[in-house]
Amino acid sequence: MALKLKSIRLKNWKCYQNEEIEFNLDTQQHIWIVFGQNGFGKTSILEAIQWCLYGGDELKSSALLDSFNRIVLKKDPNLELSVQLKFDRNGDIYDISRTAKRVVRGITASAQTNEAIVQQNGINQPYSRECIEELLPRACKDFFFFDGVEIKRYAQRLHTKETLDAIERILGIPELRNLREDSGRALQSIEKKLKDAASINESLNQVTSKLEEVQEKIEIKKEQLQKAKEEYQAALEIQKGTEERASQIEELRDKLKDMNNLESNKSRKQEEWSEAKKQVERDLEQAPIPLLLEFVRGVAEDMQSTTMITARRSGSVSQLREILESEACVCGRCIDESSRIYILQELQRLETSGASRTKDALQQDDLRDRLVTLSRFKTPDFDSLLLRRDRLREELDQIEKAAYRLKKETQGLNQEEAEDIWKKVGESQQKVREHQQKIDRLKGESAVLLQQENELRREMEELASCNEETANLARQVTLADGLHQAAKELIEWRITERKKTIEEQTSKIHRSVTNKPEEYVGVEIREDYTLGIKNATGEIINPETLSAGEKEALAFAFIAGLNLESGTAAPLIMDTPFGHLDTGHQRNLINALPDLPSQVIVLATDRDFPDYLLQGVRSHVTGILKIKRLGATEDASTVEVAE
């Protein structure tokens, strides 16, 4: 992937009016030395390269105004300048050119920089900046194009954020960081989606649960509906039956009235017949009396005569006592006292002995009275009684027959039922209506539930699809997390690995450039890309403690190391890098140049490359160019091949 500068063409660029510098790449050597005295245009070459590549980012418009060749500018105030670089990368030719035009409006002049034009193998590339950035990242330009002053600055700013970024850029860390951050963001994004999906999943569970509830309710409603339909059918049957019955009853209503009359007549006759029957029974209880009346009368007459004798006797005793107790004499022949007493005693005796007889007599009288009364017993009129009873029975039989006939005709209908039937019809119709309403209500509820079911099903399907998405997201999370972790690990590995190799490269170069290769055995690159120098005892020496030359040697080693590790193997274009160094470091640095795998173009003064040092690396030098100034009034330089 070595990128090599094949030629530089400068037109109206500073001191170069129209100059082309070619670097022969058809050799094994890769070092070019362009000699030029101070002010001859070495730095102009370096600046031309950087402006061509990075345009306004590298050189502001105001500064660019000073880049127009002053002599030509006098002829053409609206001068156009251009720089054209030709690179070779593994056989592919990249032609990068940029132009700028000086524009004068009134007394004000400005420089208009055009976009660089990049051609790869003669074909214009649409995105010149990206193309250039890919070839020689601007962030790393300081590792490709630098001068002695720059090295000094490097030596001083190794700890700056800018340097750190640049180093990481060299190492490709930003891309990895971007990958890590992108994967992190992607992970967060997917996790958020997953979280949302998880909540959707929870919603899905809720919806599923709701759906099950609704389905259960639907089943219950179905059963209820089925039952209600059956009940409705039964109620309908009852209603039909009741209405038919009512219709029949309507037709039989007259007969029913007749039957009711018969029933009441029958009831009345029944009572009469029952009473007549009881009367017969009562009369039959006394039926023996007529048969015995003859005896009753006989006994009664016998007792009648006995009673009369007793009564007469009682009356005589009573009269005699009244005469004896009376003061008056009715006959004029009063009895003496002894006779009176005797008679009274006799009466007393008679009364005493007759007392019991009197009691019996009373009973006999009572019996006689009863017998006398009984003897007058009037035999019931059995003829009429039985006749009436039998007539009633016949009437009752006739009524019963008629009633039976009517009952058959009215099919067992009765008045109560007839009165009740329309009420029953109304009730049965009401029942049917109620069942119908119940069915309608259940159907309505079922419809609502079915709608709910459909909605829930749709919702569930949506959520289920989200659920699939959840699974995908979960997989994506796993992948993103894996990628994120991998990016982190890659970054760590990359940093570790690259640091290690940079350390190795830097240490190697540093040992070759330092004056104390025995003492400074290696360079350590810390996490923050600050450097430390390992000494022979294993201690890490802080670069701050180094001398200025040592610092620059360390910076060179590090820059060269980074360049080697950049993967682009971009040309190192060094402007007067060694002139201010001590001879030891100067020699060491120059002697290290052949070991660098990149193309090295050294813009040098005689002091940078004293002859004795040049001879040391001469065999590695492809060509030596020399910048010459043209006439004193021409303000122009030209580059010639010296050797």
Add this chain to the structure above:
Amino acid sequence: MKHIDPQATIRPTPQAKGYLDALKKNSAFGRMVDAYVFAAAYALKNNVEISPVPARGREDLVYMGIVDEDVRLALEAGVHTVLKRNGKPEPKDSREVLDIVTQYAEAGLKLLKERWQGKTGVQIQDDIRKIIS
């Protein structure tokens, strides 16, 4: 004239009881006792030859008290008269009166059973009408 004790129990023979039951069932009489005393009156009226009723197998029917008072009196008068006519001694007590009534009832029932053979309750009642008129 000796009276029947109302507290005394009428105790017909099983044969008599069976027929009394039939007479009740065919509604000829409302009560069995009414048929029994009617049979006694019928026998007295016709001066039927009586014989002692064996005590064996006889069942209690009812107290004599449930029989109409006039009917009882008429029966007492009938027994008194028939015994007197037949030259038989006056019963010594109410129990003997009841025995004689029972003998007449049993004898009369036999006659009536023959008379009412094959008759319905109504026909029997009609015959009673004829008997008493």
